[in-house]
Amino acid sequence: MNKSKKERLFGDHFRQGLTEAEQALIEQVRELCREHIGPNAAAVAQEDRFSWDTFHLLARSGVLATAFPKKYGGSEARQVVRIRILEELGRTCSTAASMVTGADLSTRAIVAGASERLKEQLLPQLCTGKTQCAFALTEPGAGSDVRGIQTKVHKEGSRYVISGSKKFITRASTADWFVVIGRLTESDAKFVALIVPRDAPGLTISEDEPKLGWYGVPIASLELRDVAIANTHRLGEEGDGFNLAQDALLRARIGHAGMALGRAMGALEIASSYVVERQVSGKRLSEHQGVQWMLAEMVVQVEATRALLTLTAEKYDREAPDVALFASMVKLQATDLCMKVVTDALQLTGGRGFLKAFPLERFFRDAKLNQIGEGSSEVHKTIIGRDIVRRAVAAERHPCLKPGPLVDY
Incomplete structure (x- = not known):
């Protein structure tokens, strides 16, 4: 049997509602992972330098273009397709x-808020990978709390002047453009989104910051000191910066979930292959009931989370009003689960899992950032908990409860 046609541990049951073209795109990504991305993933993870080979491969194959409108050369893939693509990529290579996900996060505000002239200028180049953009939101004292941003933007005639600091900016060292979110000094409650070129006077980009994992996509800090930008480079209207940032983060949270879930699937596949080969106490490791129970728990949780991810993507595609809440749910569930599954998979592979030559060492280091980026697990627990409490006040009373205050029981 051809290797590419062998049955996989995790089936394609969540692809049943996709079109033939969408199915073909996922198969294309699967083949890229099989032939190029997977075999090269270990080498990419050796040093935290931008992996141009990986980037150009994704651009040539049209995978980057899935985030962009068809009008500007993209394929404008639905979220139900993008999550399956991210599963495939996350299964082999976080980079x-x-x-x-970074191409989507950094350009979403341009797609949603730029003038037609600016879209025509920027999007075709970004879509094909000829240029790159970075999303400059996070600051030393503000990240998930967008309202805590302190970067100042004030108006001077037909231009805006920006001053502030940005931190943990992915791809800052390679970006040609930056989407910068700041607070309007003329009206402190209003946020403004601006597109800033790399060579803008007053913009300083730090050296890349060393980090634990996710090699191949470096991060750096920005300093903006009286950076002047024409008002034609504003995204949306004055005051739209907050909503544009939230829209970008919403898509990124779904993306983080897809990536983390793919990594969990990959880790489980690797561990399963190992336990059916390794012998302990005269029999295969896979024959021990304790090992089978560990595998069973992981598989059930992964499949359940895939279902939640699919539901969330469907909600996004049909613009369901509660999609942001479900994005928080699946981001929390998938990223925490990934950390647990990768840890357990490494435990099953013993000393080999601890070796840099073995993929799980890389999976283990990469898994942590998914729990932190685009809102930590604790942030999303707070979002979900507050929503439950808010809705419980007006929710239908449980039929098993008798009338009257519950404290009277």
């Missing part, structure tokens, strides 16, 4: 997956 490749984060390049796809």
Whole structure:
């Protein structure tokens, strides 16, 4: 049997509603992972330098273009397709997956808020990978709390002047453009989104910051000191910066979930292959009930989370009003689960899992950032908990409860 046609541990049951073209795109990504991305993933993870080979491969194959409108050369893929692409990429290489989610995060505000002239100028180049953009939101004292941003933007005639600091900016060292979110000094409650070129006077980009994992997509800090930008480079109207940032983060949270879930699937596949080969106490490791129970728990949780991810993507595609809440749910569930599954998979592979030559060492280091980026797990627990409490006040009363205050029981 051809290797590419062998049955996989995790089936394609969540692809049943996709079109033939969408199915073909996922198969294309699967083949890229099989032939190029997977075999090269270990080498990419050796040093935290931008992986141009991976980036150009994703651009040539049209995978980057899935985030962009068809009018500007993209394929404008639905979220139900993008999550399956991110599963495939996350299963083999965090670098490749984060390049796809990063292209979406950094350009979403342009797609949603730029003037037609600006879109025509920027999007075709970004879509094909000829240029790159970075999303400059996070600051030393503000990240998930967008309202805590302190970067100042004030108006001077037909231009805006920006001053502030940005931190943890992915691909800052390679970006040609930056989407910068700041607070309007003339009206402190209003946020403004501006597109800033790399060579803008007053913009300083730091050296890349060393980090634990996710090699191949470096991060750096920005300093903006009286950076002047024409008002034609504003995204949306004055005051739209907050909503544009939230829209970008919403898509990024779904992307983080897809990437993390793919990594969990990959880790489980690797561990399963190992336990059916390794012998302990005269029999295969896979024959021990304790090992089978560990595998069973992981598989059930992964499949359940894939279902939640699919539901969330469907909600996004049909613009369901509660999609942001479900994005928080699946981001929390998938990223925490990934950390647990990768840890357990490494435990099953013993000393080999601890070796840099073995993929799980890389999976283990990469898994942590998914729990932190685009809102930590604790942030999303707070979002979900507050929503439950808010809705419980007006929710239908449970039929098993008798009338009257519950404290009277």
